Amino acid sequence: MTSRYVPLVDFKPDLRSAKAARIQRGLAIRVLRVITLLLLDTLSLTLAWKLAVFYGTPIDSPWTEKSSFLLLILVVELGMIASKGLYNAGIHRRNYGLLVKAVTLSEFFLLLIAFLYEPQRYISRSTFLLFWLFSVALICANRLVFDFATKVLRKVGVIRYPVFLITDVEDQESSVKLIEKENCYNIFGVAEASSLDRDNREATLEFLHNRGIVEAFVSWNAIKNRLYVSWHFLNAGITLRILPTEREVLPPKSILWMIGEVPCLTIPAPIIAGGDFWLKRCFDLFCAIILLFLLSPLYLLIALLIKLDSPGPVFFKQNRIGLHCKQFKIWKFRTMVTNAEKLQASLEAKNEIKDGVLFKLKDDPRVTRIGKFLRLYSLDELPQLFNVLLGEMSLVGPRPLPVRDVERFKTTHFIRQEVLPGITGLWQVSGRSDIDNFEDGVKLDIAYIENWSLWLDLKILLKTIKVILQKTGAY
Template sequence: MTYKYLSIVNFKPDLRSAKDTRVQKGLAIKVLRVVTLVLLDIISLKFAWELAVSLGTPLESKWTENLSFQILTLIVVIGMLSAQGLYDAGVERRNYFRLIKVVSLSECLLLLIAFLYEPNRYISRSTFILFWLFSIIFISLDRWIFDVATNLVRKRGSVRHPVFLITDLEDQENSVRLIEKENCYTLMGVAEASSLDRDNREATLESLRKQGIVEVFISWNAIKNRLYISWHFMNAGITIWILPTDKEVLPSNSVLSKVGEVACLSIPAPIIVGGDFWVKRGFDLFCATILLFILAPVYLFIAILIKLDSPGPVFFKQKRIGLHCQPFEIWKFRTMIVNAEKLQSSLEAKNEIKDGVLFKLKGDPRVTRVGKFLRRYSLDELPQIFNVLLCEMSLVGPRPLPIRDVEKFKTKHFIRQEVLPGITGLWQVSGRSDIDNFEDGVKLDISYIENWSIGLDLKILFKTVGVVLQKTGAY
């Protein structure tokens, strides 16, 4: 049987996975900038130290005689500068007020370390004060020289980031003007917001890849209804800049920065594109294999209980709709009588899900005695470990739904089919069966997709254990 929704399938990987492993676009220039600034700061600090020691009051100390203490000084100051974002791109590295504050704080930290290590001898007060003053002067000077040199090179067309603009027609002129204010960009082209639509986005991304685009500027109006599009750019290694409007909502994985003097949101591409997703898949397969061996006795015990309780097979296999709307058979321990699916039509009038997309019924007469116990503690879901090993499911993701439910989807609901379905998910740990409106569940699924990280998966797994033990919303 062919279902109407299968026409949208294009056999692409999970939305969060990259077609191949690659590094972030423009990473070489970013690394070169950071390495150059660090080397300049090291030279400045070394020069400041030597000058301070030569001009200050002489005092015999390991801090002036031993190279390892000088290296410690470099590590502390450079580390503090890095921690405060003074090697970041844009205006941050030119924040001289913060620079003075961080260098001063670093010197105080060094003074504390020296006192705790060698309270009787450090360096003379004049040497310390001179080193502090020279450090501020020379680091500020090297930043100024670096910026002047960089601007001269960029005016000649070098060391610029090739960027692209996607915005509605009425916003293009203002957006182009904003980008051109920054001396570090070369605007390679402009496209309308429709280039991000489902039918156009693959062609758009392919064009950006061919042009070697490093960053893309997108107006908020162009992306606000397509937030999950950020995964496509992240997997292409392209950083997104969201141009502001009067009313904006901050995507959770965005970073607030500046383009010129205007605050913009940025959704940075990962250093290694798609790496997190393959860590997720490796974690899935490793955990599923371990769990299969550990739970083998539990499987056997449950199988015996099911056989003793009611006639029929131990396992129940049902067609569900998975990644990109591809049907697959989900494995569960049987919790209902054998002809349960045929009886569902007679129970539709009692469905407790308000919009009727899903089917949920407390006290379902088709559930067996053992089935009630298995459902109460979600033990009926354990065989889905087989689906994880077959790469049809993940440990965490939107739950795969039956054909009957997916046939009632609206177009906006299909985004949840863009990622690998899971045994548990944000929906399940946020109320499980107590959520009586499908739209509320979809919002949780979309929130999971937009905000996904390995940390979020681990958080959901830990919460799942608590939800299952407390029998929250299970029936």
């Protein structure tokens, strides 16, 4: 068992934390594409409006007299086009049907604004109709010209993304042909699926980063059962694209994407890798400091009650298994008799967790009178704010488990040790102690890791307050 623990000298950061802030690879080309399309659409809409005013029925109207209304038109039109995802890469910007729909909707919106702004004055209907026709024609035309110019440049090797392919040997040839169909990639290398195994993963990511790879195409066979692989690509600033598979289960944060006519999945890299995690750590530290200051009177009251209730120390410290299986001391208010851990062996037969990985007993005879009250409202967990300050825990994350529990882990359970443990988590707000199967709890922990975001942490914290007040599953 001790071989699974990571020594302090080999300590690794949280799975979600990048070693260094890295800007998304290929971002410059993507930004240049969006800026170019915005400029072309702006020129097209401006020209369409000038032509509509020139050829439309001349009516005295603030829309044709004030230049500020042209700015409003551009904001509405460009905003509607952007909201439909028509500045995204690939087939998105070439969706001419959706482009016509976006222009039409913005025209109706502009007519509504015109009526509400000057209901007593006439608006030239011919001007707006001509503007719609010219807008559709010119914007579609500039997209055609943009696509033609892009194809010409890519044929001579310009604005092509350096990519890398990771897949099984038998699938490599077909995967290369599929990628080459898009005509916007330079394949810098191919590796087998084993390059993403635990022992090879870091070297592979470092190699891709040093070679300047922007996107990695990975077959599902190379990523399945390794849910944390996507986080390593995110932190390397490399966009992960998952090649077609017969599996119906889609990985988290995935987006449907096309290579020609073939649907694929992609997990895009963030603009700044690891930025959200460091915001989370700053939030943890800020909240821990504020809560320790505000709750200090409550700490003193609980300490006094524990001393009056039973002999022994106020705090209970226990070895728990944290990030990357590193042991640390977790702090809690003591809720049991002093020899509770020695008595546990005699109570193992009464364990209410079905698979026996965890130890839970509803009417545990070791719990003191004040301990039952503290557990009912989770007040015994308050000292773990010190663990948060020390960087051993977070406010939200998978709960750190005792050595006895981790020794019974299967290999698939260790994914939960890849992120910083928390005072509360998705498992705790989804049933607390009422969940009597460890596998169900691990599924919730994995769901948290897969779908993690700052917003999810905030929802879990708010739900934790509700669960504690309702005393759901507490014992």
